[in-house]
Amino acid sequence: MTIASRKERQKEELRTKILQTAKELFMEHGFEQTSIRNIAERIEYSPTTIYLYFKDKDDIFHALHLEGFRLINQYFRALEHVADPFERLKAISRAYINFAIENGEFYDLMFIIRSPINALKKEDDAKWEEGMRAFGFLINTIKECIQKGYFTGMDPEILAFTVWSMVHGVCSLEIRNRCDVVSELNRENLATKACDTIIQILERMHPKSLQ
């Protein structure tokens, strides 16, 4: 079984190499601008070889999608120890925006790019699990906030989606370069400033007694 296992290992290695090269390239030029031929050239294989390891370009997309969610969950895991749920919510917002700024192309892939996210959501999919872990962390934090008297009367799931939307809006306008409407002066660290504003808004909506 040594030969078979060696072969399997080698196959796994090449698969990983393709994925890593794909990641490198799309970090440099974005996913849309990265072609199968580009990847093939860099790993010194013919383009068709890639199709022996991935069904199509979407398959590579999904693999990187999963990696992205694993990465963002790393950002979040560091915040699990924050005891106060409202503080944790604020920290999550900041971490999310940091993730987006530090991994723009990943963010693009995960939340902006148009792609068959279909055939997803099946239980078999690890990606869905990672995605739900991230969103679940947000939902649970918000549920704890509500238990503590914040956001009274609001639906946790819809509120979680709304908070996500708010920070996502900041990130996607930043990444897709729609920030030119604001003056040069305010444009520096605009995403961070907008995130701070969101946090301010969330803080102000609560009676002083809570804070």
Added chain:
Amino acid sequence: MTIASRKERQKEELRTKILQTAKELFMEHGFEQTSIRNIAERIEYSPTTIYLYFKDKDDIFHALHLEGFRLINQYFRALEHVADPFERLKAISRAYINFAIENGEFYDLMFIIRSPINALKKEDDAKWEEGMRAFGFLINTIKECIQKGYFTGMDPEILAFTVWSMVHGVCSLEIRNRCDVVSELNRENLATKACDTIIQILERMHPKSLQ
């Protein structure tokens, strides 16, 4: 001068036809999926003819971009008569989301798609003017809100950008199909629900006396 003017009129007509066909096609299949060749086929001209009327595909992009901003400003114009600035702000948010839902592909083009929005911002550009009119409406509304005691101590421009971000986030998650994380039950009219939540948050952040 009758001949020359007729020719000029005809040229203008074909230009308009190209643009209208482009609009039709990208409304059906999205901008990225609409090719010069598709447009050419539908208007029964050779693909190269289009290049006599538009420099390149980006040029068509920009023309449609302008149309989109004219359209969203129509949505906004109906709200100019709303006297109370805070009510107007709420109405703007709702109108913005309605625009996005009713004109998904336009919205995509204007605020999501990656494209050389560069070489923009020059004063010569009508598009920039339409864009600034829309954002200006939001900024002015927020300034009025601040004068009335809302959002005390906040920077109007950054706040305007933040509010825009918040509703844009909702729209872009909806348009790019990232809403599957929420349960089936809440998924109906999710964009509207999230918009309502944003409005609730904005309302709650103010002392009762103001409302």
Added chain:
DNA sequence: TTAATTTACTTAACACCGTTAAGTTTGTTA
């Protein structure tokens, strides 16, 4: 040890894309 077979990979091609250079048709002017 040699023949058969499986595995891993490549070549060549298809149908598309945006774009351009060169050529053709058409209508207007001299």
Added chain:
DNA sequence: TAACAAACTTAACGGTGTTAAGTAAATTAA
């Protein structure tokens, strides 16, 4: 009627994702 300019087309370049068919090497079986 000849010259010219405008409007439009043909053919091509270099790129894309993807597939069918072919090759070379490694492994298995005789």
